[in-house]
Amino acid sequence: MAYDAHDDGRRDFHFLYGRWAVQHRRLTARGVGSDDWDTFDGSSFTQGLMDGLCNVEENDFPDRGFQGVAFRSFDVARQVWSIHWVSSTDGLVQPPVHGRFERGVGLFYGEDLDGARPVQVRYRWDVIDAGRARWTQSFSYDDGQTWEDNWIMSFTRTA
Numbered sequence: 001m002a003y004d005a006h007d008d009g010r011r012d013f014h015f016l017y018g019r020w021a022v023q024h025r026r027l028t029a030r031g032v033g034s035d036d037w038d039t040f041d042g043s044s045f046t047q048g049l050m051d052g053l054c055n056v057e058e059n060d061f062p063d064r065g066f067q068g069v070a071f072r073s074f075d076v077a078r079q080v081w082s083i084h085w086v087s088s089t090d091g092l093v094q095p096p097v098h099g100r101f102e103r104g105v106g107l108f109y110g111e112d113l114d115g116a117r118p119v120q121v122r123y124r125w126d127v128i129d130a131g132r133a134r135w136t137q138s139f140s141y142d143d144g145q146t147w148e149d150n151w152i153m154s155f156t157r158t159a
Helices: none
Strands: 018-027 037-049 054-061 066-075 080-087 097-102 105-114 117-129 132-140 148-157
Touching: 037 148, 080 105, 097 117
Parallel strands: none
Antiparallel strands: 018 037, 018 148, 037 054, 054 066, 066 080, 080 097, 097 105, 105 117, 117 132, 132 148
């Protein structure tokens, strides 16, 4: 992703607009030192709203029988993105992560629960070019001292 010194950040997710095939790798058990990954395919479609201040990413996981939506909004004054996730398994809006892109890498942090266990959450966007992108979700169970990657989505553009 090329850096534009005149961009305040609202165009950061323009790379994701369109249709994608997505390969998912998701840990089967989080927070226990597992190295057992579930791999499956899906698809994604992202569209911008309000001239780039917001965008919606629809994800379909046909082999797993659920869907998800990421809704992103850009705070112009603070130049920070907020990202909310909703899964079709429960329909609930999850606690947001907040952050920005710097030098082509997007880092977003928040707090959530993994079951009943409090976790710090990190989303990382990297490996971004015209035809591919990668998103990684990581949890920290020790207030950010260590991080465990638990879901990796590798995007390949289809249209």
